[in-house]
Amino acid sequence: MALSLACAAPFAHAQDANGASSAMVDYQIDAGPLGASLNRIAAAAGRTLSVDPSLLQGKRAGAVNGRLSIEQAAAQALQGSGLQLATTASGALTVQRAPANGVERIGTLRVQGDQGNRTQLGDDRVSPADRPYASPQSGAHLSLQQIERSRGTQAGDIFKSVAGVINGDNRNSGALDLNIRGMQGFNRVPVVIDGSQQQVTVYRGYAGVAGRSYIDPDMIGGIDIQKGPSSGAEGVGAIGGVVSMRTLNAEDIISSDKDWGIRLKGGFSDNSTSPPPAFTTGGLRNGGRFLTACGGGRTCTVQQLPTEFADDTGMDRPSTGTPAGGSGSLAVAKRWDQFEVVGVYARRKTGNYFAGENGPGAPEPHYAVSRTTDSRGRWVEYTNVTFDGLNRFRAGEEVLNTSVDNQSWLLKVTWKPSPDQALEVGRMKYQSRYGELMPSAILRGEGALQSALSDVDADTWTARYRWQPANELIDFKANAWRTALDNTIRNVYSFPALPPEFTYIETTYRQSERWGIDATNTSRFITGWGDFALQYGFTHGKEDVHPISAKQSFSSNNAKREESSAFASAEWVPVDWFKFDAALRHTRYKSYDREITRVPSQSRPITYTDVHLQGRDSGNTPIAAITFTPFEGVQVYARYAEALRMPGLFETSSGPVPSMFAMDLRPEHAKNREYGINLMRDGLFAEGDQARLKLAYFDNHVKDYLTRTTVQLEGWVSAPVIENIDNADFKGYEISAEYRTPRFFGELSGSYYTYTNFCHSDRAYPTRSPACYAGGVTDSYASNHVPPRASGALTLGTHQFDQRLTAGTRVSYTGNRPTLPRASNIIPVVDWGSYVLVDVFANYRLNDHVALDLGVDNLTDRYYMDAMTLGLMPSPGRTVRLGFTVNF
CATH class of the missing domain: 3.55.50.30 (Phage tail protein beta-alpha-beta fold)
Structure with missing residues (x-):
């Protein structure tokens, strides 16, 4: 063998x-x-x-x-x-x-x-690719090769094949805002990059909010995803899950026979064009009501029906294969006896993309004729023009505000004073100029408008230490980090029926800084009562959000926050066929709003009190799981996990959303159950094959879910506020499967939601019945966080020519947002319609140093809108990507 x-x-x-x-x-x-x-x-x-x-x-x-x-x-x-x-x-x-x-x-x-x-707690010797199939918790691992294969045109495209994970608002700003099993935004799903966090919450007008984290895919070396509450240092507040990314290391760049290495990547893509000047219009304009005929003695001035509802602007889509956007990166690494240095620079530029041209969904005008006749037989006829389809953009049209022009660099230095110790310090910079669309703007005036480009500048500093001696009682990790993010968002507004001064650019300035430290140790024991592993540690973090100096903005928060956590977890394996996991976390926080809020009384006569909003709370949450192994390679598990998410600064301070009553907010309290089966067998059907399967049922209940809603108060008709509602519930099934042989491989993922529910608090419209809605409560951000009822992806591929060629295809299905009863909403709920996409990929290694990549996204040029989008804008049509990688 x-x-x-x-x-x-x-x-x-x-x-x-x-x-x-x-x-x-x-x-x-x-x-x-x-x-x-x-x-x-x-x-x-x-x-x-x-x-x-x-x-x-x-x-x-x-x-x-x-x-x-x-x-x-x-x-x-x-x-x-x-x-x-x-x-x-x-x-x-x-x-x-x-x-x-x-x-x-x-x-x-x-x-x-x-x-x-x-025992697997904190054990690096367990393969990251295998860990999700040997754990009593759903998760996923994306290797560097899988990231390259699924790169797509936006950072969020790399998650398309992960069951239960969707990037929200994927075509707006190039950021990550991940939704795991219906939990999204407000740091419910932390995106952790080399131990650091940068996520900020951005107000999106009537469409709600978006949480944003930024990284260039060329910087990523691997991704691990945990679904549901986590017991480790990164799991503070993670009621939805944790997405942990590592950046490139020396091992990704240096071959075994050298002490230095260089990796050069480059490529181009088609189906895009440079963004036009601000206020350029796109999509179909408004329809209207036109007087088109009259008779019976009635005289009138007939209006001519428009033959076109838009000009040819934006319809000059380039032919397939025409280079229009590109990316490139240079990574270098050097290794000495005790030191390693890694440096990476990446640049990426893509203009506004073009929508697909095939399938239903593109808008078409509809004409409805109505006639009214008076008592004298005189009649007048009107023609009402409306549009169907998913949005106002035409098939094959340039989609405004979708350009990205960013550059990034990374520098990491590692010192190894002994074989069992390492200290790594690093700094990463991300700068981007991108198209930004206020989702509600498409619904007003004369359709979509090109905005002035927005800017983001993210700085990350990290220091990571590990000590792992021969002593099984010590596996110590310590991290310290700081992130600083400056964001300038520019949105354009135009109201043709109003004077020119109502056509303007609104600029929002925002600055966010976060700091954090954490320390963790893992101890392992082999005793007569079985194998034990204990992991314990603490975290402490600070966050400060404020307008950029001298650029005040009404829609910027100005507040600070601290959060600390202590945690301990244990694994016990008394016999080969049984494992028990348990964990306990204590979390506490406090926040302070520097701005003054006028708080009205809830009775007449109304009086006001000026206060600085403050928050403070703490709590404990447990996790427990059992795993049985009835047959070799087969596990059956049950898991109960709780987590607290303390209110964030967007919720506890004044800013773009009314929060004058947000003085007694409680933490969200997740109480999740998961039951599943793992299959991990090698040589199942033939020598050298590998079969992996995970089936899971989840029942997630979040008590005191925080969202914006409308409440009824004594002496007031109603008011929109940030409020704890009673609960939010998500239930469903997931599957993740892989089968690989030396020549073929296949991957299958899918999720299906059987139940979603959101319930009002007693304070919000106490006389309203029913109090619960499957699609979000009144005026709630949650309405746009409900994922598709069914989704899945199938990847099939092959290795040929002595493993030099890898080629395959991915077919993905995304179902409709469930047709669910919703409370009346000022927040428009986006229905994207179901769609099927076909992508193909190929990688050919010319030799040990040079490889070529070819990818075609949306092979059938389908017109569609991404699930979880906030703006009414189609997604990219057929896009060809051609690239190369050179290693020295």
């Missing part, structure tokens, strides 16, 4: 897990390509090692000599490669990247044969 090669995730033959892991073999292997050396090691031992072939590209191994176990021989071959030997949760041997901070694991590797469970 030899080395098993596959794409993106490791492979191993099932019987190997039962074999002896310490058999000694005489090795005499000369230096050579790493893949060939590992193949000879595995063959001599009669074992199978699994490895993603892309990890071996350009890497060489030194000579391997002596009487060694397979673990010792593989460790010799892997020395200096940035890779390490590990075990999957099923006990099979695999090769994976070394930990991100470069710390080496000292001590022997324990291979546990056919043991069904093992």
Whole structure:
């Protein structure tokens, strides 16, 4: 049995897990390509090692000599490669990247044969690709190769194949605003980049709000997603889940036979054009009511029906394959005995894209004729012109305000004073000029308008330390970080029926700073009562939001906030077929609004009190899970998890949304249940194959859900405020599956919601019946956070020509937003309609140094709108991407 090669995730033959892991073999292997050396090691031992072939590209191994176990021989071959030997949760041997901070694991590797469970808490030796299929919690891992394959045209496109995860408002601003199982915004789903957070909440007018985090895809080395409450340092306030990203490391750039490396990437895409000047119009204009005929003695002035409701502006779509946008990046790395340096620069520029031209959804005029006749037989006839379709943009039209022009750079320095310690310090800069659309603007006046471009500047500083000695009681991590984000948003407004002064650009200035520290230690024990792992630590963070100096704006908050958390979690594996997980977190926060708010009394005569809004609260939340392994490679689990999200600054301070009553806000309290089955089998149908499957049912209940709503007060008719409503509920099913062989691979993901519900508090319209709505309460931001009832994606691919060619296709389905009863709403709820998309991809390695990439997004040129969009704007039509990667 030899080395098993596959794409993106490791492979191993099932019987190997039962074999002896310490058999000694005489090795005499000369230096050579790493893949060939590992193949000879595995063959001599009669074992199978699994490895993603892309990890071996350009890497060489030194000579391997002596009487060694397979673990010792593989460790010799892997020395200096940035890779390490590990075990999957099923006990099979695999090769994976070394930990991100470069710390080496000292001590022997324990291979546990056919043991069904093992402690995994904080264990880097468990393959990241396997961890979601061996955990009593839903999640996902996106490798560097998967990110490259699913890049698309926006940062949020890389999540298209992840069940239950959607990027909200994906075509506006180039930011990430992730929705996990209906939870979105207000830091319910933290996006963590190298341990830091930058998310800010941006007011989107009548459409609600958007939470935004920024990163260029060329900076990302890998992504791990946890769904639901998390017990670790990154899980503070994460009632929806955590998306944790790591940036590029030296191991991503340097091959095994060198101490330096260079990675150069470049490419272009079609289907876009440079944005036009501000106030350029787009889409169909308003229809109207036209007097088109009269008779019976009635005289009238007939109005001519328009033959066109827009000019040809924006209809000059370039032909397929015409370069219109591009991206490029340069990554360099150097390694010394105790130091590593990584530097990355990336540039990306794409203009306004064009909508697709096929399928239903594009607007068409509809004419309705009505006639009125008076008592004398005189009649007049009117023709009403309205438009159907998803929005006002025509098929194949330029979609305004969708351009992105950004540059990023990253610098990281790692110091390793000893093999078991590493200190990494880094700084990342992201600057972007992008199109920004206030969603409600399309519904007013004469249709869509091109805005002046907006700007964002995000700075991130990080310091990360790890100490991982041979002592199983110590696996210590400490992080410190700071992020600063300056955002200038420019929106245009035009009201043709009003004087010229009502055509203007509104500029909003906002500055956000966040700081954080955390420390975590993991201790592992092997006792007569089973294996134990304990993880414990604390976090502390500060946030300060204020208008940019000398540029005051009514829609900017001006407040500060602190939040701390202490946590502890444990895993206990008393026998091979049973595992118990438990965790407890304590969280507390306080906030202070620098602005003064006038708070009215709730009775007559009305009096006012000037106050600085303040918030303060604390609480404890548990997590518990049990996992049974009735058969080898099969797990059945049940999990109960709670989490608190303390009110954020957008909710507890004055700003663009009325919050004068937001003085006694309570934290959101998630109480989630999940039941699932994991399947992780190697050699299930053939030698060298790998099967992974996760089926899960979730029942998520959030008590005291925070949102904007309209409440009825004594002495007042009603008022829109930020308010705790009684609860928000989401229930449904998810599936994630992978099957891989050395020549073929397939991935399947899907989600289906069986139940959604939002219930008013007693304070909001106490006489209203019913008090609960499946699509969001009155005037609530939640209305646009309800995901499609059904969605899924199927990816099929192949490896050919000695693994040099990888090609495949992805077919994705997104269903309608559920047709649900909603309370009356001033917030327009976007219905995008169901759609099916087909994407294709290919990667060909010319040699060990040069690779070409080809991708076609929306192959059928479908006219559609992304799920969870806030603005009435179509998504990109067929887009061809061609790129290259050169490694030295």
